Amino acid sequence: MSDKPIIVALDYDNKAEALQLIDKLDPNMCRLKVGKEMFTLFGPDLVNEIHNRGFDLFLDLKFHDIPNTVAKAVTAAAELGVWMTNVHASGGLAMMEAAQKALAPYGDKAPLLIAVTVLTSMSDDDLKLLGINVPAAEHVKRLASLTQQAGLHGIVCSAQEASMLKETFGKEFKLVTPGIRPAGADKGDQHRVMTPKEALLAGSDYLVIGRPITKAADPLAALKAIHDSLK
Numbered sequence: 092m093s094d095k096p097i098i099v100a101l102d103y104d105n106k107a108e109a110l111q112l113i114d115k116l117d118p119n120m121c122r123l124k125v126g127k128e129m130f131t132l133f134g135p136d137l138v139n140e141i142h143n144r145g146f147d148l149f150l151d152l153k154f155h156d157i158p159n160t161v162a163k164a165v166t167a168a169a170e171l172g173v174w175m176t177n178v179h180a181s182g183g184l185a186m187m188e189a190a191q192k193a194l195a196p197y198g199d200k201a202p203l204l205i206a207v208t209v210l211t212s213m214s215d216d217d218l219k220l221l222g223i224n225v226p227a228a229e230h231v232k233r234l235a236s237l238t239q240q241a242g243l244h245g246i247v248c249s250a251q252e253a254s255m256l257k258e259t260f261g262k263e264f265k266l267v268t269p270g271i272r273p274a275g276a277d278k279g280d281q282h283r284v285m286t287p288k289e290a291l292l293a294g295s296d297y298l299v300i301g302r303p304i305t306k307a308a309d310p311l312a313a314l315k316a317i318h319d320s321l322k
């Protein structure tokens with residue numbers, strides 16, 4: 092487990108509103124994540140504004156393309172100085188190897204590179220519709236194995252798979268888990284969920300938490316409550 096496991100997912104369409112929340116947060120308490128919506132709207136300027144406020148940033152763009160294109164995309168992320176970025180493991184071994192190799196020149200300044208396995212919004216039935224006739228946990232394990240073979244730092248998965256994955260792939264292989272919901276919170280479109288405390292106990296290294304914080308009447312209080320629940 093990290094000493095700072097909470098990553099707040101900033102999924103806002105309004106930059107001022109996002110910065111209003113960020114300005115109330117302490118970089119010692121959490122890291123931040125910018126995904127497709129905010130990066131498409133506000134681009135590298137937003138990344139720089141977040142870095143200037145002292146936060147580690149996970150740039151969650153889930154690159155999924157041919158090896159050459161993904162290698163160039165992760166290089167661009169490294170140039171932005173982000174702490175973590177990601178690709179889709181289903182892009183394949185050659186793509187992940189190319190992405191990891193592209194980061195070699197950055198040495199210890201390279202972002203952590205992780206791979207998305209099965210989205211936490213997906214169930215076994217959703218996978219069946221894609222022709223994947225094994226339980227989500229089994230498919231996650233298969234993609235995690237490919238990710239480790241490619242030399243990446245870890246994966247995005249559900250906390251429901253965390254204990255099995257830690258046992259199989261070892262404690263250094265980082266598990267980044269969205270689909271985190273405090274007891275009684277609305278699941279929204281998430282399917283494979285767990286509470287923050289249970290996720291940590293199961294072996295998650297980082298908890299990605301969005302709406303339970305950002306849509307709360309008092310986001311700072313919601314974050315503090317989750318933070319305290321982990322002690």
Ligand SMILES: O=c1ccn([C@@H]2O[C@H](COP(=O)(O)O)[C@@H](O)[C@H]2O)c(=O)[nH]1
Pocket residue numbers: 100101102126207209210211212247248269270271279281299300301302303
């Ligand atoms: O499998 C995945 C991969 C990424 N995400 C992202 O995490 C956050 C979760 O937000 P909530 O509001 O807490 O549901 C969101 O930005 C997703 O893009 C994921 O949920 N599942």
